[in-house]
Amino acid sequence: MNNELFIGIDLGGTDIKGGLVDNAGKIVFETKIPTEAKKGPEHIFDRMSQLIQTLRDGAEAIVAGIGMGVPGQVDVDAGVLVEAPNLPGVDRFPVMDFLRERIDIPVILDNDANVAALGEHAFGAGQGxxxxxxxxxxxxxxxxxxxxxxxxxxxxxxxxxxxxxxxxxxxxxxxxxxxxxxxxxxxxxxxxxxxxxxxxxxxxxxxxxxxxxxxxxxxxxxxxxxxxxxxxxxxxxxxxxxxxxxxxxxxxxxxxxxxxxxxxxxxxxxxxxxxxxxxxxxxxxxxxxxxxxxxxxxxxxxxxxxxxxxxxxxx
Ligand SMILES: [Zn+2]
Incomplete structure (x- = not known):
């Protein structure tokens, strides 16, 4: 089961949480850093890329994908954070392109409410x-x-x-x-x-x-x-x-x-x-x-x- 892992990122107004999750939906490791939202999107996503790198280096299996939930409206196909009321200055920030320059696995992002729904549907109260x-x-x-x-x-x-x-x-x-x-x-x-x-x-x-x-x-x-x-x-x-x-x-x-x-x-x-x-x-x-x-x-x-x-x- 655990020959590959996935990185999940939960970007909030206060903390950025990151975890290694197996394909059965079990979190095998998790950590968090403060968002420091006031310092702007480049600061946030630069530190997030470091967090992702740390998780990847520590993983005892291949990291096969990275997904992220963000507290705002997302253009999922373009990987753009359209707006997020709790993250000043992020409007239309090209998250996927920004992270692609730093990490060689594409990062998929979506609105945090959709992400929670996906999680419950796949592994929680929404199964079946x-x-x-x-x-x-x-x-x-x-x-x-x-x-x-x-x-x-x-x-x-x-x-x-x-x-x-x-x-x-x-x-x-x-x-x-x-x-x-x-x-x-x-x-x-x-x-x-x-x-x-x-x-x-x-x-x-x-x-x-x-x-x-x-x-x-x-x-x-x-x-x-x-x-x-x-x-x-x-x-x-x-x-x-x-x-x-x-x-x-x-x-x-x-x-x-x-x-x-x-x-x-x-x-x-x-x-x-x-x-x-x-x-x-x-x-x-x-x-x-x-x-x-x-x-x-x-x-x-x-x-x-x-x-x-x-x-x-x-x-
Ligand atoms: Zn309303």
Missing amino acids: VQHMLMITLGTGVGGGLILNGQVFRGAMGGAGEFGHMVVEADGELCGCGRQGCVEAYVGTAGLLRAVEQRLSNGEASSLAGISSEKRRPKDLGDAAEAGDTVAREVFSTAGHLLGIAMGNVANLLNLERIVIGGGVAAAGERILGPARVGFAETALKVSLKSLEIVPAQLGNAAGLVGAARLAMPVL
Whole structure:
């Protein structure tokens, strides 16, 4: 099995993670370096090329391919990072060409949400299905679509933006500048805003004891666990809207599975329970019948494993 390995790179706003992954999706070695995003793309990708070289030198097998997930929009064929909100100055940076001058194996890159979907599909909770959506709940709400067993990227690589499906006309403001997106309710900022609104309406909650700047989704989870009504209702409302959006996607695409991962998914059934209700209210019979909603299995490893999967031959 291990006569060849693949390098997976997970480029984030804070860290660049790199790993050696075997063709069964097992990480045999991993490491990370700080991204130092402020120093610009040449700095980032130059250090990344050194990281790749170090991984390759340390591998006890041939490195057969390199894949990378990046936090932004990608032109996959050209290997260009079109834009990434957390990496200033990277717009239209030719990642593949830049790395080709430094490393003699081509590096394939894709959006991190697509990469996570690929990882879960090949080695995690999405195994065995042809049509699935991976939703990542965190600061943002990411989506990666697998249709007919392959990542569906759309005309310009912009497909799968589940977080920006509008579930409330004239609703809350989203980070994308529009109103009523799923992310405006289920993203970290949206959850915290809902708490703030309820507190300023005079609702009683243990969360009032934490200043608004210091409040984190984990506090919300802890409060909900302890029975706090405000925390529970915030998750419930957000989960319900999440489920409505999932029902709409299922009606359009007749998916087999929706896999839910990311930090906020740690709230588990507090958010997934109401999501299942919203889904059941929205999905047509055929969608209800064919689709299951399951938690992700790979956790933080999805980024590295999925990136490595990008570079593996299609099985
Ligand atoms: Zn939006």
